[in-house]
Amino acid sequence: MKGESKSVYLETMGCQMNVLDSELVMGQLRAMGYAPTDDMTSANLVLFNTCSVRDHAEQKVLSRLGNLRKPKEERDDLVVGVIGCMAERDPDGIFSKMPHVDLVCGPSELNKIPALIEEVQDGRDRAVALSQSLSRKSTPVARALEYDSVEALDLARDPAPDENVLQSYIRVQRGCDKFCTFCVVPFTRGAERSRPASQIVDEAKMLADRGAKEITLLGQTVNSYIHQENGRAVPFADLLGRLNEVSGIERIRFVTSYPGDFTTDILEAMRDLPKVCEYLHLPVQSGSDPVLQRMRRQYSVSQYIELVDKARELVPGVELASDFIVGFCGETEEEHKASVALIGRCEFKSIFVFKYSERPATVADKRMADDIPDNVKRRRNQELLVAQEALATLANQQRIGQQVEVLVEGYSKAALKAQEAEQTRGEEVSWRRSDQLVGRTRSDQIVVFNGKAEHIGGFATVRIDAATALTLHGEIIVAIPGTPQSRRAPSRGASLPVLDSAS
Ligand code: SF4
Structure with missing residues (x-):
């Protein structure tokens, strides 16, 4: 295939960690000469970056792979791969159900993808890279060596000149040690390991130089980040302090926090550091202590509520999001009602x-x-959704008349659809729909308003004039346009998929 144009279709399922992994894998593939395509049927390489957190996500991958059986029979050049958590969890199951799959690669081995593709193209039957040595049975030396290989993917990050990095993810931690009884992540992503703070700061500087204004720090239990540097521990609050100094970065977010490990110094950093946004994703999973115990979550409902109250007391304007699991093993009606009540309380x-x-x-x-x-x-x-919707609608309606600052992420979904219709069918679309933009407040409220292309990538003050449970609508009052660099493409943030999370 050397010298010919090659295309890759890469579909991402699951959490933000997978979204970042896919970006980094795409960087490797670009260096190999692959151009991204949205057309799975014509691509030379098809990769699914998979999630194992829920059965539904795995079934979806199997169904997508099934659609490739025929194209694979018809085209010698087609390479099909499964990467990420499902590849790590069940490689044998994938090969036995889908024998036309050429490669599987676990989430901690993604830097090996170029070599795996070459192995397949050189005629070897199947190429496999899994993180068995990251398992808790391996020796510390083996794990350290393997971790260097894991780090290679992040260290080699080099966004393409046309890549929109306005809102960028940065991995600060891999793996998880919590072993909640329902969760597969510790088995697919290995033990918890934090990256050196200096590497994270360098990555933030590099992204700021390329046009990033907002960074989101990723970790399965991001608030338990800690790394030894020159014999001294750097906890998460100190990492936030160092990132706050990076010039060009205007907003810092982090997901996902584990309630049991949340310390007051992080809330104080959120209060004191101007770039750290007033938003916390704090998955509670259940409002019932017996269920939390069966899940092996290491906190009680009252400890969770205490944390929520302390966050509101110390961080003015903070907004909170949470995750719930319904129907966990043995969940009674009373236990379920406790989750409904917690939504009302928090x-x-x-x-x-x-x-x-x-x-x-x-x-x-x-x-x-x-x-x-x-x-x-x-x-x-x-x-649970009905209870949440009623409360969120009420809260958002109280924002009508307020002015909020947003980072303008791109066109809204409705505008993109309208623009597509204009292009494909030559239809006239009203100005209001095709110029609808979407932005986000520091506290992660989604705001939709009419604006112009030059607003994308910049900040705007928007007066809110209508609200639903999930979205605020308004009019621009003041806008600081984005730079040409930050307007390069509709932002990823404007079209983020609904993501599965586990933490
Ligand atoms: S739910 Fe979160 S904290 Fe619990 S084991 Fe999974 S990743 Fe770790």
């Missing part, structure tokens, strides 16, 4: 609700019965 900005599904190898899978019928899980899911 007044979250938004919540993500997931129906429990068994994940192989987890403690819940081995020792507990998945005994809540699916129709009950669906009803409970709906009840």
Whole structure:
């Protein structure tokens, strides 16, 4: 294939960590001469970056792979790969169900993708890279060597000149040591390891030089970040302090926080550091202590509420989001009602609700019965969403008349659809729809308003004139246009997928 133009279709499922992994993998593929395409059927290379947190996500990958059976029979040049958590968790299952898959690669081995593709193209049957040596059974030396290889992917980060980096993710930590009984992440991403603060700061500087204004620090339990530097521990609050000094970066966010490890110094950093945004994603998973105990979450409901209250006291204007699992093993109606009550008590900005599904190898899978019928899980899911929607609508309507500052991320989904219709069918689309922009406040409120292309990538003050549970609508009052660099493409942030999370 050397010298010919090659295309890659890369589809990402799951959490923000996977979104970042896909960006870094795409950087490697670009260096190999691959151009990204949205057309799976014509691509030379098809990769699925997968999630194992829920069964539904794995079934979706199998169905997408099934669609490639025929093209694979018809085209010798097509390479099909599964990367990420599902590849790590069940490589044999993937190969036995989908024998046309050429490569599987675990999330900690992604720097090996170029070599794996070459192996397949050189005629070897299947190429496999898994992180067995990251398992807790391996020696410390083996794990240290393997970790160097993991780091290579982040250290080689080099965004393409046409890549929009306005809002960028930076990994600060990999893996997880918590072993919540429902969660597969410690098995697919290995033990918790924090990256050196100096590397993270250098990455932030590089991204700022390329046009980044907002960075989101990623970790499975990001607030438990700690790294030894010159014999001294650098905790998460100190890392925030160092990043606050990076010139060009205007906003700093972090996800996902583990409530049991949340220390007051982080809240103080949020209060005192001007660039750290007033937003916390704090997954609680249940409002019932017995359920939290069965999940092996290391906090109680009252400790969670205490943390929420302290965040509101110390960080003015902070908004909170949370995750809930409904229908976990043995969840009674009373336990479910406790989750509904917690939503009322905490007044979250938004919540993500997931129906429990068994994940192989987890403690819940081995020792507990998945005994809540699916129709009950669906009803409970709906009840949490209804409770949240009522509260969020009320809270957002109280913002009508307020002025908020947003970072303008790009065109809204409706505007992009309208523009596409204009281009493909030559239809006239009203100015109001095709020029609708979307931005986000520091506290992560989504704001939709009409504006101009030059506003994208800049900051704007918007007066709110309407509100729903999830979105604020308004009019621009003042705008500081983005630079040509930050307007290069509709931002990723404007079209972020709904992501599965686990923490
Ligand atoms: S839910 Fe979060 S904290 Fe618990 S094991 Fe999974 S990744 Fe770790």
